[in-house]
Amino acid sequence: MTGERIDDYLDGNDLAGPLAELFAVDVTVATGRCASCGLAGPVAMLRVYPHAPGLVARCPGCEEVMLRLVRTPDRAYLDLRGMLTLAIPLPA
Amino acid sequence: MAARDETPSARTLVLDVPDWPGHQAGQHVDVRLTAEDGYTAQRSYSIANAADGGRLELTVQRVPEGEVSEYLTGVYRVGDPVEIRGPVGGWFVWRPAEPDPVLLVGGGSGIVPLMAMIRARKAGGSRVPFRLIYSVRSPEDGYYADELRTRARDDSGLDVAYVYTRRAPRNWPEPPRRVGVAALNTAGWPPELAPLCYVCGPTGFVETVADTLVALGHDPARVRTERFGPTGG
Numbered sequence: 398m399t400g401e402r403i404d405d406y407l408d409g410n411d412l413a414g415p416l417a418e419l420f421a422v423d424v425t426v427a428t429g430r431c432a433s434c435g436l437a438g439p440v441a442m443l444r445v446y447p448h449a450p451g452l453v454a455r456c457p458g459c460e461e462v463m464l465r466l467v468r469t470p471d472r473a474y475l476d477l478r479g480m481l482t483l484a485i486p487l488p489a
Numbered sequence: 490m491a492a493r494d495e496t497p498s499a500r501t502l503v504l505d506v507p508d509w510p511g512h513q514a515g516q517h518v519d520v521r522l523t524a525e526d527g528y529t530a531q532r533s534y535s536i537a538n539a540a541d542g543g544r545l546e547l548t549v550q551r552v553p554e555g556e557v558s559e560y561l562t563g564v565y566r567v568g569d570p571v572e573i574r575g576p577v578g579g580w581f582v583w584r585p586a587e588p589d590p591v592l593l594v595g596g597g598s599g600i601v602p603l604m605a606m607i608r609a610r611k612a613g614g615s616r617v618p619f620r621l622i623y624s625v626r627s628p629e630d631g632y633y634a635d636e637l638r639t640r641a642r643d644d645s646g647l648d649v650a651y652v653y654t655r656r657a658p659r660n661w662p663e664p665p666r667r668v669g670v671a672a673l674n675t676a677g678w679p680p681e682l683a684p685l686c687y688v689c690g691p692t693g694f695v696e697t698v699a700d701t702l703v704a705l706g707h708d709p710a711r712v713r714t715e716r717f718g719p720t721g722g
Contacts, residue, residue, distance in 0.1 A: 405692055408716045411533050413577035414519035423579040441580030442714070 409443035432481040433461035495632045500562040501548045509543040514609035515582035518575030532557040535602035539609040550598040581715040585613030593621040596690025618646040627656040650676035680706035689715040
């Protein structure tokens with residue numbers, strides 16, 4: 398893990414596993430709308446920074462934080478205040 | 490269970506997973522290692538094979554000092570148990586029922602989920618035309634070289650084009666270069682055909698290729714990306 402550059406990021410695809418622990422559906426295919434700039438797109442396309450003590454997902458448009466997920470041994474903390482709406486596809 | 494070397498620094502692990510529910514091409518798993526003192530490390534790895542019962546293939550690129558990849562490519566012995574969560578991820582997937590032509594653009598180890606799509610295409614009997622553009626540093630760095638050569642010949646409707654970024658094979662018609670407008674125009678699809686585009690590789694590679702595809706006229710909603718970071722150690 399040495400030599401990492403802190404400005405490198407992954408994407409929302411990597412949230413699929415951690416979020417699968419919490420939700421019954423795959424949230425990465427849901428459309429999230431940024432509370433800051435209004436851009437809407439799949440959660441899979443967010444920019445994910447795994448260097449924090451948790452996962453921080455930012456808007457690919459304005460780079461504001463849209464989702465934060467911190468996992469402790471017996472609890473998960475999910476902060477969605479940067480996410481105005483989350484449209485989750487469900488079978489009709 | 491088996492293991493095979495793809496390149497000097499990449500190894501494919503063949504795992505037998507009891508009760509594996511099956512997977513879609515492009516999905517990944519999270520692999521967790523736990524040390525004797527309870528310390529855990531977890532990384533995501535794309536699944537390389539098409540769904541095949543309880544058989545799961547992961548190709549792991551060794552990242553220097555990467556605490557998970559160095560174990561999986563070096564220390565790990567066939568038969569050792571590993572803890573896996575998955576399959577996960579529903580965005581960067583291709584389903585054999587999709588009717589649209591497909592462009593795959595892979596950089597380095599970013600070929601892995603794209604290879605799963607190529608394998609799933611054949612396994613699922615899809616006739617959708619596929620084009621793969623594979624960017625590697627040098628000829629020795631390409632994964633699955635023999636299989637891609639065979640499939641390009643035998644899998645009807647699959648085209649494979651290489652781009653060499655540092656050193657090309659002898660007599661290669663062009664100097665080493667990065668994937669750009671020329672390669673995407675020549676070896677990709679015109680945007681008018683509305684292909685599904687899958688781009689996977691390091692962050693910078695993915696940004697550049699996705700931006701170029703959109704600039705060429707491809708619908709951003711049809712350009713799906715997955716980034717492999719150096720954090721993937």
